[in-house]
Amino acid sequence: MRKVFSVALSVVAGFFFCTVSLLGFIPTQSPGMKWGVMVGLTVPAILALCCGLALERFHGWKRDTGTVLLCSSGFAAFIVLTVACMLMTEDFRKMMQINTLELFSDHFTGGATIVGFAGLGWLLLKKS
Template structure:
């Protein structure tokens, strides 16, 4: 039951980190306002992650956190690629108003945040060790 709750908390943390990386692409906000918004979504992400890691007794915390960050980064990249492909379609552009995606213009900051999450996830995953840390029979 603890593992199930841990996975649920990991998913919640991944969602909030996903929101942080998506909000990083938003433009038109003052720098302090954007930083406060990103920090506001980071707090519940870290709380959910801390609960998830505490439920597993901090075993394999690097690997678990790395997998969550890599999964979130891959999903975010998939969403961005999907939206780019949809915007390339003439039919889709006719269906949505011209300025629908105007607020997502901070490509450099968004790409930087997404790359940082992916790099941190990769580093944590690679330094997390193998299956030997789990003990006998994956206990």
């Protein structure tokens, strides 16, 4: 039963890490507000991950943490790729409003967040 709750908490943590990665693409007028929201959503991700690891008594914590980070960054990258592919079709661009595309225009921060989570996850898996 502990394993089931541990996996469920890892999924919750992965959801929050994926959300943080996708929020990196949204531009804001003040960078402090953006980073505040991203850090604010990273806190529940870390708490859920730590609770899941505590249920397993931190056995294999590097492997589990690396897996969560790699999976969440991979899923976020898949979402970005899917949206980019949909934007290549003319029918989809016609359905979208012009200002909707500006909502995801901070490619540097979003890409850096995905690469950062993926790199940290790969490093943890390599060290386990």
